[in-house]
Amino acid sequence: MRCRWCNKNNPIYVKYHDEEWGTPTYDDSLLFELLVLEPFQAGLSWECVLNKREAFREAFDHFDPHKIALYTEDKILELLQNTGIIRNRRKVEATIHNAKIFLEIQEEWDSFSHYIHHFTNDTIIYEHDKTSSALSDTITKDLKARGMKFIGTTITYSYLQAIGIIDSHEPGCYLYKGDIL
Numbered sequence: 001m002r003c004r005w006c007n008k009n010n011p012i013y014v015k016y017h018d019e020e021w022g023t024p025t026y027d028d029s030l031l032f033e034l035l036v037l038e039p040f041q042a043g044l045s046w047e048c049v050l051n052k053r054e055a056f057r058e059a060f061d062h063f064d065p066h067k068i069a070l071y072t073e074d075k076i077l078e079l080l081q082n083t084g085i086i087r088n089r090r091k092v093e094a095t096i097h098n099a100k101i102f103l104e105i106q107e108e109w110d111s112f113s114h115y116i117h118h119f120t121n122d123t124i125i126y127e128h129d130k131t132s133s134a135l136s137d138t139i140t141k142d143l144k145a146r147g148m149k150f151i152g153t154t155i156t157y158s159y160l161q162a163i164g165i166i167d168s169h170e171p172g173c174y175l176y177k178g179d180i181l
Helices: 011-019 028-041 046-051 053-059 073-080 089-109 112-118 134-145 153-162
Strands: none
Touching: 011 046, 028 046, 028 053, 028 089, 028 112, 028 153, 046 053, 073 089, 089 112, 134 153
């Protein structure tokens, strides 16, 4: 059994659930990729975003924050014509802006991983059936104070689940660890 939300008929979704979601992530490249993708989910489903992940990867220079931070209006217009991705100007512009903030955080903390994991002292939180928490509120407040855009407590909470700071596998899921802690 898997978590209820995982569409077992979608191999991409199953692989994401089984191999990635809820797994502690320390690689800044993957942390940035998921930080880019999470806001694109707003108003849509994660499955929709996940199905377009490879197109996003190609369109956004393999999620290289150094390249994205330098995108111009011409690149924005190119992205808005790309039918393989979610074409939302506000989300695209936020991605470019947030790449700059991501790089600033990397410089300040030596890595984004050090920054994001310091909020829990590298401890995994096990909880499910939530869409926000005091932790996601705190991190959102800090990211907004640093200038990040298109970020809110629900997006942050989903991001924390994706990168394994919060493990939200449900009871009945073969990856659920809540009862053994």
